[in-house]
Amino acid sequence: MLRPVTDADGAPFWRYAARGELRVQGCADCGALRFPPRPCCPHCRSFAHAWHRTAGRGRIWSWVVAHPPLLPGYADLAPYPVVLVELAEAPRIRLVGNLVARPGAPINSLTAGRIRIGARVRAVFHDGMPQWVPEHRS
Template identity: 75%
Template sequence: MLSPVTDADGAPFWEYAARGELRVQACADCAEPRFPPRPCCPHCQSFASEWLPVSGRGRVWSYVVPHPPLLPDYAARAPYNVVLVELADAPRIRLVGNVVSGPGAPLNSCDPGGIRIGAPVRVVFSGGLPQWVLA
């Protein structure tokens, strides 16, 4: 399995995820949420930031089902999906992940034929990794 590569700006995202919390970085001055995390607000150029909890609800903005898998380590898991989820309470933020049948379920646990653009999803966590289930 791939592991997230953390940096100083993104490390809190993964720390919260390891606790089962979905949080996004936001500007502490103008309150604009942003992802990926970065040191400076792209809207007001402030360097002040905070991590705000979000509901974990969203919708599938886009998705793909790789055929064949692009990474050899994922061949046994095919077919699997990769989704881009637009967060309900921060619609300018879109997170990459997978739709699974439930927390801890394998990547190929959700029939790709059941995924549609606009489908409502909610976050679940497996080993500190945010994943999505159809809501």
């Protein structure tokens, strides 16, 4: 499995993910949430920031199905879906990830026929990596 390459701005995201938390960076002055993490707020230009825990819920904004050729560690799992999720509490933030049937399921555990734009999803974590699962209404 590939591991993320981190920089000083993004390293906290991965530390929180390893603990099973989906956090995004926010401005400590104007409060605007942002992703990807960066040193300066794009809204007010402040360098003050904090990490905010999210509920980890959102909607599928877009998606694709990855097919070979891929990186060697993923070629045997293809085809598999990759989604772009718009966070419910911060609609300007969209995160890329795998859509899986259940926590810990392989990245090819859902077929394209089950994916819908606007479908509700929630974040889960497997081996420190955020993934998305369909959120079923009760």
